[in-house]
Amino acid sequence: MIQLNRYLGIVRASAWYDLVITIGFATPWTFAAIHHNLNILILKFGLPGEFPVFAPVHMLMANLLGSIVTVWAIIRLQDTQRVFGRYDAVARFLFATWQIYAVAHGANVIILVFTLFEIAFGVAESLSIKDGDLPT
Numbered sequence: 001m002i003q004l005n006r007y008l009g010i011v012r013a014s015a016w017y018d019l020v021i022t023i024g025f026a027t028p029w030t031f032a033a034i035h036h037n038l039n040i041l042i043l044k045f046g047l048p049g050e051f052p053v054f055a056p057v058h059m060l061m062a063n064l065l066g067s068i069v070t071v072w073a074i075i076r077l078q079d080t081q082r083v084f085g086r087y088d089a090v091a092r093f094l095f096a097t098w099q100i101y102a103v104a105h106g107a108n109v110i111i112l113v114f115t116l117f118e119i120a121f122g123v124a125e126s127l128s129i130k131d132g133d134l135p136t
Contacts, residue, residue: 002127004082011085014092014121015076018069021114025066028059042108049108085125092122 002010024030035054042051054062072091076084096118099111 001130004129007082007085007125007127007129008080010121010124010127011076011080011082011088014085014088014125015073015080017117017121018073019077021117022066022069022073025062026070027066028063031059031062031066038110042110047109049103049110050106051108051110082129089122089125092118092125096122 024034031054039051041047072088076088096115099107099115099118103109103111103115
């Protein structure tokens with residue numbers, strides 16, 4: 001069990017993480033730089049799995065993801081609520097599921113670094129809150 005104020009701190013921390021990590025996905029230009037730097041890491045460490053050049057439709061999907069997650073992060077920072085943490089936990093478990101699915105089907109294992117954060121924040125946002133701290 002966790003105190004409500006600590007729980008809301010976790011929700012805010014997860015929002016900051018999302019903002020920092022995904023804002024770069026929101027435009028084709030910033031995502032191209034992120035993709036390039038991830039490719040450098042993949043080559044440097046010889047990580048297995050595919051990490052191809054993005055076609056325009058792939059770029060569109062990355063930009064849509066970056067845009068919506070950036071907005072969702074700002075909402076959670078501006079109006080941090082317990083219910084937003086619960087919804088975010090569900091979204092994180094879905095993201096983690098599809099990331100693991102992608103790696104199992106040949107995507108580069110560098111994706112699993114992001115998966116660890118998705119699972120960690122998902123578990124933290126799923127914690128029980130002390131009854132005395134719940135709003136009436």
